[in-house]
Amino acid sequence: MLKYAIKRILQMIPLLIALSVIVFFLIRWIPGDPVSAMLGPGVPASNIEFERERLGLNDPIIVQYVRWVRDIFQGDLGKSIVSKKPVVYEISRRLPVTLTLAVGGTVISSVLGVILGVIAAMRQNRFLDNLIMSVSLLTVSMPSFFFALMLMLIFSVQLGWLPSIGLNSPAHAVMPLLALGSSGLGFMARTTRSAMLDVIRQDYIRTSRSRGIPEKIVIYSHALKNSMIPIITAIGLRFGGLLAGSAVTETVFSIPGMGKFLVDSVTKRDYPCLQAAILVLATIFIVVNTIVDLIYAAVDPRIRYE
Amino acid sequence: MKKRMLACLLLTSVLLTTIFTGCGAKDGASSGNEPAPESAGGSGTQKEAEEPEETDGGGGEAETGYRDTIRVALNGDQDNLDPHNNRTNSIVVSQIYGRLVTRDMNNEIVPDLAESWEVSEDELTWTFHLRKGVKFHNGQEFTARDVKASIERTIDKVNTVNTTEAMGIIDEVIIVDDYTVQLVTGKPVGPFLQTMSGNLGGMMMCADVIEEYGADIGYDPETVVGTGPYRLAEWNKEENMTLEANEDYWRGTPTIKYIEFQAIPDDNARSIALETDQIDFMFRVPPSEVSRLNAVDGIHVETKDSMSLHLFLFNMSRPILEDPRIRQAIIASVDMETMVSALFGELGETVATAPCSPLYFGYKEMGAQPYDVEMAKELLAEAGYPDGIEISIMTCGIYNNGIEMAEVMKEMMAEANITLNIEVMERAAFSEAMASRNPDDQPWDMWIMGLGNMALDYTELRNFFRSTVEGTDRPNGSYYANDELDELTDKALYTTNEEVRQECYERVAELVWWEDPAGMWANYRTNVFGLNDRVQNFEANVGSEVNFWQMTVLDQ
Numbered sequence: 001m002l003k004y005a006i007k008r009i010l011q012m013i014p015l016l017i018a019l020s021v022i023v024f025f026l027i028r029w030i031p032g033d034p035v036s037a038m039l040g041p042g043v044p045a046s047n048i049e050f051e052r053e054r055l056g057l058n059d060p061i062i063v064q065y066v067r068w069v070r071d072i073f074q075g076d077l078g079k080s081i082v083s084k085k086p087v088v089y090e091i092s093r094r095l096p097v098t099l100t101l102a103v104g105g106t107v108i109s110s111v112l113g114v115i116l117g118v119i120a121a122m123r124q125n126r127f128l129d130n131l132i133m134s135v136s137l138l139t140v141s142m143p144s145f146f147f148a149l150m151l152m153l154i155f156s157v158q159l160g161w162l163p164s165i166g167l168n169s170p171a172h173a174v175m176p177l178l179a180l181g182s183s184g185l186g187f188m189a190r191t192t193r194s195a196m197l198d199v200i201r202q203d204y205i206r207t208s209r210s211r212g213i214p215e216k217i218v219i220y221s222h223a224l225k226n227s228m229i230p231i232i233t234a235i236g237l238r239f240g241g242l243l244a245g246s247a248v249t250e251t252v253f254s255i256p257g258m259g260k261f262l263v264d265s266v267t268k269r270d271y272p273c274l275q276a277a278i279l280v281l282a283t284i285f286i287v288v289n290t291i292v293d294l295i296y297a298a299v300d301p302r303i304r305y306e
Numbered sequence: 307m308k309k310r311m312l313a314c315l316l317l318t319s320v321l322l323t324t325i326f327t328g329c330g331a332k333d334g335a336s337s338g339n340e341p342a343p344e345s346a347g348g349s350g351t352q353k354e355a356e357e358p359e360e361t362d363g364g365g366g367e368a369e370t371g372y373r374d375t376i377r378v379a380l381n382g383d384q385d386n387l388d389p390h391n392n393r394t395n396s397i398v399v400s401q402i403y404g405r406l407v408t409r410d411m412n413n414e415i416v417p418d419l420a421e422s423w424e425v426s427e428d429e430l431t432w433t434f435h436l437r438k439g440v441k442f443h444n445g446q447e448f449t450a451r452d453v454k455a456s457i458e459r460t461i462d463k464v465n466t467v468n469t470t471e472a473m474g475i476i477d478e479v480i481i482v483d484d485y486t487v488q489l490v491t492g493k494p495v496g497p498f499l500q501t502m503s504g505n506l507g508g509m510m511m512c513a514d515v516i517e518e519y520g521a522d523i524g525y526d527p528e529t530v531v532g533t534g535p536y537r538l539a540e541w542n543k544e545e546n547m548t549l550e551a552n553e554d555y556w557r558g559t560p561t562i563k564y565i566e567f568q569a570i571p572d573d574n575a576r577s578i579a580l581e582t583d584q585i586d587f588m589f590r591v592p593p594s595e596v597s598r599l600n601a602v603d604g605i606h607v608e609t610k611d612s613m614s615l616h617l618f619l620f621n622m623s624r625p626i627l628e629d630p631r632i633r634q635a636i637i638a639s640v641d642m643e644t645m646v647s648a649l650f651g652e653l654g655e656t657v658a659t660a661p662c663s664p665l666y667f668g669y670k671e672m673g674a675q676p677y678d679v680e681m682a683k684e685l686l687a688e689a690g691y692p693d694g695i696e697i698s699i700m701t702c703g704i705y706n707n708g709i710e711m712a713e714v715m716k717e718m719m720a721e722a723n724i725t726l727n728i729e730v731m732e733r734a735a736f737s738e739a740m741a742s743r744n745p746d747d748q749p750w751d752m753w754i755m756g757l758g759n760m761a762l763d764y765t766e767l768r769n770f771f772r773s774t775v776e777g778t779d780r781p782n783g784s785y786y787a788n789d790e791l792d793e794l795t796d797k798a799l800y801t802t803n804e805e806v807r808q809e810c811y812e813r814v815a816e817l818v819w820w821e822d823p824a825g826m827w828a829n830y831r832t833n834v835f836g837l838n839d840r841v842q843n844f845e846a847n848v849g850s851e852v853n854f855w856q857m858t859v860l861d862q
Contacts, residue, residue, distance in 0.1 A: 032734035036741035038385065039393065039468065047466050048741060082385070083543045084525050093542070149574055156582045165379075165570060165579045166546075254570045254579075256545040264544060269734045 004297075008290045015286060016279070020072075023278045024065050027271055033057075034081045034269040055081060057271075068275065078272035082265075087276045090261070095280065097167055098258040101180055101250075102242035104173065108181030110235050113188020117231075118224060120189065121196035133193070136186030148179040148252040167255045176253050180246055184238045191234045195227035228299045236292035240285040244278075373859040374563040376841065379576045379588040383544045383569040388524030389509035389532075390460050390467040396506055396760070397589065398567065400851040401549055402443075403509040403532030406434050406453070407502050409760060411845035411853055413611070413665060415503050419448060419510055419533060429494035429802050436485040441554045442512045443530075443537040450487040454479040455513035457489065465521075469507030471775070472761075493800040496807050497667065497763035504761030504849075535560050535855035544569055551855070560855035580605055580836045586859055588836040589850065593652040593707070596834065604839050609654045609832045613663055613848035614758025616705060616828040618715075619784040621752060623745035626695065633823045634676075635685035636697065636752075639722035641677045645714045646829040649707045653834050658827035661767055661815050662757065665848060668764025668798070668811030672819055675827055682722035694723025700750040701728065702736040708754050711828060743781060752826070755783070760849040764811040768795035771824050786824045791817050 035051045052058050056067070071078060077087040113136075120132040139147075155175060156164040163172050199205065200223055208218045247259030258277060265274040297303045386392055389399040408418040417423075420434040440448040459465075460473040475498070478490040491498065502508040511523070512531045519529040530538040535557070536549035549565040568585065570576040573592035579585045581602050591599060591607050600607050620627050620636075627633055646657040657674045664671070686694060701712040709730055716726040729750060731739065739747050759766045772795055773787035781787075791814055798810035818824040833850045840860040846852045 031738065032732075033738045033741075034734075036738040037734035039737075039741065045741075045743060047468075047470075050466070084386075084522065085543070090543075152575070152578050156578060156584075160582065163584055164575065164582060165568065165584050252572050252575050254568065254572070254575060256542070260544070267733050 005290075005294055008293060012283075012286050012290065016283060019282050020069065020275075020279060021065070023275050023282075024068065025061070027269075027274055028061060030266075030269070032269045034271055037267070037269045038081060077276040080273045081270045082268050082273070087272050090273055091258075091276060091280055094256055094258050094261050097255060098243060098246070098250075100167075100173070101176055101246060101255070101257060102239055104177045105180030105184065105242050105246070106235060106239045108177060109184030109188050109238060110231075112181070113185045114192045114224075114231060116185070117189040117192025118196055118219065120193045121200065122219065124197065129193075132189060136189040138186070139182045140186035140190075142183075143248075144179055144183045144246075145248045145252050147182060148175065148249055151175045151178060152252075165254045167253070172253075176249055176255060179249050179253075180242055184242070187238065188231070188234060192227065192231055195230045196223060199223045199226045225299065229296060232292055232295055232299065236289050239288055243284060244281045371861050372561055373840075373861045375566060376562050376564070376587060376854065376857070376859050377566045377568065377585040379568050379570045379579055379585045381569075381573070381576065381590045382571055384547070386524035387530045387538060387541075388467075389506045389511070390456075390469050391524060392506055393468055396849050396851055398547070398549075399506065399509060399532075400534070400849070401536040401565065401854060402530060402534045402538060403511065404440075404534050405503055405508045405510065406436075407499055407508075409503050409762075409847050409849070409851075411847050413762065413848050415499050418503075423499075425498075425802075430491055432489045432491075432498060433482070434487050434489070436487065437556060438485055440533050440556045442515075442533055443552055444512060444515070444528075446512055446514065448510065448512075448533050449484045450481040451484075452510055452513045453487045454481055455516050456509070456511045457507075459511070459516055460507040467507070469505055472501060472505045472769075473507035475501060494802050496799055496802050496804075497761055497765050498802075500667070500761040500763045500765075504759055504763075536565060539564075555855065557855070561858045562854055565854055577836065580838065583838065586838045586841050587844075589833075591653075591834040591836045593650060595836075596652045599836055606837060606839060608835045608837060608844065610835070610846045610850075611663075611665060611848055612758065612831040612833045612850075613665065613760055613762060614756050614831045615658050615663060616708075616711070616831065617658070617755055617757055617825045618699065618752045618828065619755050619825040620786070620823065621745070621748060621750060622785040622787065622824075623748070624751050626697065627751060629689045630822050631685045631689040632691070632695065634820065635682040635689070635695075635722065636719070636724060637675045637820075637823055637826050638678045638682035638685065639719045639724050640715050640826065641718055642826070642828060643674050643677070645711065645718070649710055649714070650829050653832050655829045655832050658830050661818050661827065662764055663762075663830055663848075666762045666764055666766070667804075668808060668815075670812045670815060672815060675819060675823075679722045682724070686723065694725065696725040696727065697751040698727040698729060698749070700731055700736075700739070700748075700753040702731050702733065702754060704733050704736070705754050705756060706831070712754070740783065743783070745785065753784075755825075756831075758831070758848075760847075762848065764807075764814065765795065765799050767791075767811070767814055767818065768799060771795075771818060784824065786818075788817055788822050791822075 035048050035055065035057065039048060039051070056064060068078070077091075079086055080090050083090060116132045116136070120129045123129045152164045152175065155162040162174055164175065166172055167176065205218060205223055208222055209215070244259055244262060246257060247263045250257040250260040251263070258281060262274065262277050265277060380397065382394070384392065384394045384398050387399055387402060389403050392399050404419045406418060406420040407415055407423070410416045419437055419440060421437045423432060423434045425432050434453070436448065436450060436453070442448055457473065457476060457479045460467055460469050461476050462470070475491050475495050476489050477492050480488040480490065482488060495501070510533060515523065515529060515531045523529045525541070527538045527540070533556070535552055535555040537552050539548040539550040541547040546569070547567040549567070551560040551563045553559050570579060573595065576588050577591065577595040577599055580588050580599065596607050599605055620633050643657045646655065659674055660669055660672050662669060686692065699712050699715070701708045703709055712726070712728045716728060719726045742748065757766060757770065771782055771786045771788070772792050774781060794810040794814050798807045801807060833846060833848075835844070835846065837844060840862060842858045842860060843856050844852065845856070
C-alpha cells in the first residue's frame with residue numbers, strides 16, 4: 001500500500017512537468033497580448049513595446065519558460081500583470097474560497113445524491129424512482145447560472161432571507177453551495193442508482209436476504225459498500241470539476257474565487273496568474289484523484305496494489 | 307473497516323468545519339462586510355463593528371438621520387487608480403484626485419484646484435493661480451511644484467503614460483511662485499481648458515509620491531494620493547474597494563464617510579443586489595432592467611447625459627471601401643433610427659444626428675445618416691457592383707448591445723444585396739487588434755468603436771480621423787485619410803477664435819458624415835444609474851463622475 005502510494009506520488013512529477021509545458025505554451029498560443037489588453041485600444045505602439053520589453057515578453061518563448069520554471073523552484077510564481085501584486089497573494093486570497101465552495105458543493109451533491117440514488121434503486125421503476133430520476137435529469141440539464149438566478153429570485157428578492165452578493169457569512173454561502181451542489185446532485189444520484197442496481201442483482205445479496213438479515217443492513221452495509229467504487233470515482237471527478245468550473249456561479253454571486261480568477265486572467269491574458277492558477281488547481285486535482293485511488297483499497301479489500 | 311470509514315468521515319467534517327469557521331472568523335474583520343437583507347434596515351453603519359472609536363460618531367449619525375456609508379456597485383473593477391494610466395473610467399479617480407479646472411455636474415468648466423487663470427496675449431502661456439491651503443491626503447500642501455511634477459509626468463516623451471498623447475499640447479511648465487504656475491504651449495490651443503478639464507492627464511498628483519513610487523502608483527493606498535473628497539482606504543482587486551472621506555477636503559467635509567465599491571459584473575446580479583437592498587447605488591443599469599427596477603418600491607433609475615456614442619468605423623485600408631459610394635451604400639442600407647429605438651429605447655438613447663454628442667463644442671445638427679434601400683442599390687450599381695457586395699464587421703461584447711447591433715444590421719443590409727459577415731471578438735483579442743495599427747491584424751471592413759471624451763470638443767474627430775497622429779507617423783485607428791479634414795482639424799485646434807473653430811468643425815462633420823464617410827454612426831449613449839430612494843442629492847456629469855461628497859443616505 002505504502003509502496004503504491006509512493007509510486008503514485010512519484011508519477012505525479014512527470015505529469016506536472018508535462019502540464020506546465022502544455023499550460024505555458026498553450027496560453028501563449030491564444031491570440032491576444034497581455035499588454036495591449038491592459039492598455040486598451042489606441043495606445044501608441046511605443047508604449048506597448050516598452051511595456052512588453054519590461055515584462056520580458058519579447059524574449060524567446062523557451063527563455064521565458066525556463067525563467068518561469070526556475071522561479072517556481074525558488075518559490076516565486078511571479079507578479080500579476082494586471083494587479084502588479086505577487087501571484088501567490090492573488091491565489092492565496094481566492095483558493096480558500098474556492099476550496100470551501102468545492103468541498104461544500106461536493107459534500108451536498110454526494111450525500112444527497114447517494115441517498116437519492118439508493119432510494120431510487122430500491123424502488124426501481126416505481127413512482128419514487130421516476131420522480132428522483134426526473135429531478136436529477138432536471139438538475140443535470142439546467143444551466144447553473146440559471147439555477148443560481150432562480151435561487152436569487154426566490155430567496156433574495158421574494159423571501160428576502162438570503163444575501164446574494166459576496167461570501168462574507170455562512171448565510172452568503174447558502175445559495176452558492178445549493179447552486180454548486182445541485183449541479184452534481186443528479187449525476188451522483190444516477191451513478192449511485194446504476195451501481196446499486198448492478199450489485200443488488202448479485203447472488204450474495206439474495207443470500208443475505210434469504211438468511212433473514214434486515215433489509216436496511218443488506219442495503220446500506222452490504223450493497224452500498226460494494227457499489228462505492230464508481231461513486232467515489234464520481235465524487236473525485238465532481239470535486240475537480242468544482243475547483244475550476246464554478247466560474248459562472250462565482251460571477252453571478254460576485255464571489256472572488258479561482259474560477260472567476262481564471263476567466264478574468266484569460267480575458268486579460270494575465271499570463272503569470274493564468275499559468276499559476278492552472279498549475280495549482282491541476283495539482284490539487286491530481287492529488288485528490290490519487291487519494292481517491294488510495295481510498296479504493298480502503299473500501300474494497302479485494303483491491304490490492306502490489 | 308467500518309472504523310476506517312468512520313474516521314474518514316470524521317476527518318472530512320473536521321476539515322469542513324475548520325474551513326467554514328476560518329472563513330467566518332475572517333469575515334468579522336473584513337471591511338466589505340454586507341448585512342443580510344433583512345438586517346440592512348438597521349443602523350447600516352457596518353464600520354462601527356470594526357472601528358470601535360467610531361461608535362460615538364455612529365450615535366451622532368442616528369440623530370442626524372444619515373448613514374455614514376454608501377454601498378455602490380460597479381460593473382467591473384478599476385484597472386488601477388493612477389489617473390494618468392487609468393483606462394477603465396474616471397468614476398473612482400475623480401473621487402480621489404482634483405484637476406486645475408473641471409467639469410461641474412452641468413458640464414460647465416469651473417475652477418477646481420486653480421482659483422483663476424488667464425492666457426497671455428500671444429495665447430501661448432496659460433497662468434493658473436492655485437487655491438491656497440489645499441491638502442493632499444498625506445497632509446502635504448498642494449503647490450505649484452505638484453502641478454509641475456504631475457504635468458511633466460504626462461508629457462514625458464520617454465516614460466510615457468496613457469495620457470501623454472492628449473497632454474502633448476503642453477511644452478513646458480514654469481513655477482512662478484508656490485501658488486502660480488504657467489503652462490506653455492507651442493501654438494495657441496483652442497480647446498486648452500477643455501483638455502485640462504476633460505482628460506485624466508489633468509489630474510494633480512503629489513510630487514513626492516510621483517518621485518517615490520513612479521510606475522508603482524495606483525494600487526496600494528500609500529501610492530494613491532490626491533486632493534479629492536475621498537482617499538483610498540482598502541482595495542481587494544476584483545472584489546471591493548473602500549474610500550474614506552477626506553476631512554480636509556477644500557470644498558467641505560463629505561457627509562458620506564465611506565464609499566464601498568463592489569464589482570458585480572453580472573447585470574442581473576447587480577440589479578438584484580439593488581432590489582434587495584444589498585447596495586444603495588449602481589452604475590450601468592442594463593437596458594432590460596430599467597422598467598423592472600423602476601417598478602420596484604423604494605428604488606428608481608436615473609438617466610443622465612453621456613459624452614459617448616457608438617459607431618462602426620470603416621476600415622479605409624480595405625480596397626473595396628475606397629469608393630465613397632460603396633460606403634454611402636452601406637450606410638443607406640441600415641435603418642439606424644429603428645434599430646436604435648428597438649435596442650436602446652429603454653435607456654432613452656437616440657440615434658446619432660452628428661459625429662459627436664450635442665454637448666460638444668462644434669456641434670451642428672445633421673439628422674441621422676440617410677436611410678434609403680433603393681439609393682443604396684443604385685450607389686452600388688454606380689460603383690460597379692450591381693449584384694451587391696460582401697463585407698465583414700467585427701464587434702465585441704464590451705459595448706452595450708455591440709453584438710445585437712451587428713446582427714440587426716446584417717438583416718437590414720441583406721435587403722440592399724449587401725452580405726454582412728459578423729466576427730465577434732472577445733476583449734483581449736479586440737484590444738490587441740485595435741492597438742496594432744497594422745492592417746494585416748485588422749482584416750475586417752468595419753468595426754465597432756465608442757467615441758467620447760470629457761473635453762467635449764470636436765477636436766475628438768481630429769484624434770479619430772486625422773491621417774497621421776501628430777508627432778509620430780502612426781496612422782489613425784481606421785486609416786481614414788482626407789486632406790481637407792487634416793487641414794481643418796489642425797486649423798481648429800490651433801486657434802482660439804471660436805467662430806473659425808465652429809466653421810471648421812461644421813465642414814469636418816459634413817465630410818465624415820456623408821461626403822467621404824468615415825463610419826456608420828449608431829446611438830448617443832446615456833449614463834443610467836440605479837438608486838435606492840434613501841440616496842439624496844445625486845448628480846453626475848457626462849463622464850459618470852458622481853458627486854458622492856455632496857450626497858446623503860437617509861437612515862430609514
